[in-house]
Amino acid sequence: MTDSFYKYHVFFCLNQREPGADRQCCANCNAAPMQEYAKKRVKELGLAxxxxxxxxxxxxxxxxxxxxxxxxxxxxxxxxxxDETDIEEIVVSHLQNGQVVERLKIDR
Known part of the structure; x- marks a missing residue:
């Protein structure tokens, strides 16, 4: 266990940019439903x-x-x-079993 209040504290970007913005935003990539799915699965697995x-x-x-x-x-x-398949892999592999999901990591 770390010195952190949570073993894992997970943050989903849900930022919504104005239409026509110069940069894309996570909200337009189904981020809110994926955050809700992760929250539901963590509770179902007794990890919350x-x-x-x-x-x-x-x-x-x-x-x-x-x-x-x-x-x-x-x-x-x-x-x-x-999609939910990727979120499920993060929840089960990383949050439940402590194994980083290398194929989904940004900083490889």
Whole structure:
């Protein structure tokens, strides 16, 4: 266990940019439903709560061109994803079993 309040604290970028913005945004890439899916799965697997896992919403995490993005702390592992299959792999592999999902990492 780390010194952190949570074993894993997970932030999903849900930033929404104005139409015609120069940069893409995670909200336009299905980020909100994916955050809700992760939150639901963590609860279903009994991983939620203090000392365990917390799934949070975040504003812009400033990695728009690599998005949608999610970051897992305390280690600072950055992921991108496409759908629920990717989120499921992050939840089960990383949050439940402690194994980073290399194929979804942004900083490889």
């Amino acid at each position: 709560g203090p000392g365990r896992v917390r799934i949070n919403k975040a504003g812009c995490l400033d990695r728009c061109e690599e998005g949608p993005v999610v970051v897992v702390y305390p280690e600072g592992t950055w992921y991108t994803y496409v």
